[in-house]
Amino acid sequence: MEWNQDSTDVTILLRVPRGTKAKELSVALDSQRIAVRLGWYGSLFEGAPLHAVRGADSRWCLEDDVVRLTLAKAREGQWWKAAVRGGEERTYHQLLHDAVHADERVKPFEELDEDAKELMESILERQEYVAAGMLDPEGFDDFRVVIGESSLKG
Structure with missing residues (x-):
């Protein structure tokens, strides 16, 4: 699992076998749980977001052999140390890097x-x-x- 963020979203990237079709995937994204299952394999990923997300505004897509989960942060502007509870935490230096390099409109x-x-x-x-x-x-x-x-x- 890889992940990145900007001030409004957290994006989680999960590799799947090449040739996987979107209809073979079952994805649940809500404020308490993230779950990705591949029909013929079983659970690929399960966890709880580190902070609250807006489930209705969160989305997913399959791009080649990567499932992209985009979690809409409930509190925009909050920089997360990890994507999921119990996940590997980023250092303050990495968080600063995320904030500085986020591809966002800069407010005047x-x-x-x-x-x-x-x-x-x-x-x-x-x-x-x-x-x-x-x-x-x-x-x-x-x-x-x-x-x-x-x-x-x-």
């Missing part, structure tokens, strides 16, 4: 909520300190300082 500054505006202003101020030599990014442990503005825009 004017559309951000007040907390996000304050965070952006703080980041920009610290970047100015680094550029002026007033702050050493190597000795500072706040990741927001070393993220460039272009990185935040994807």
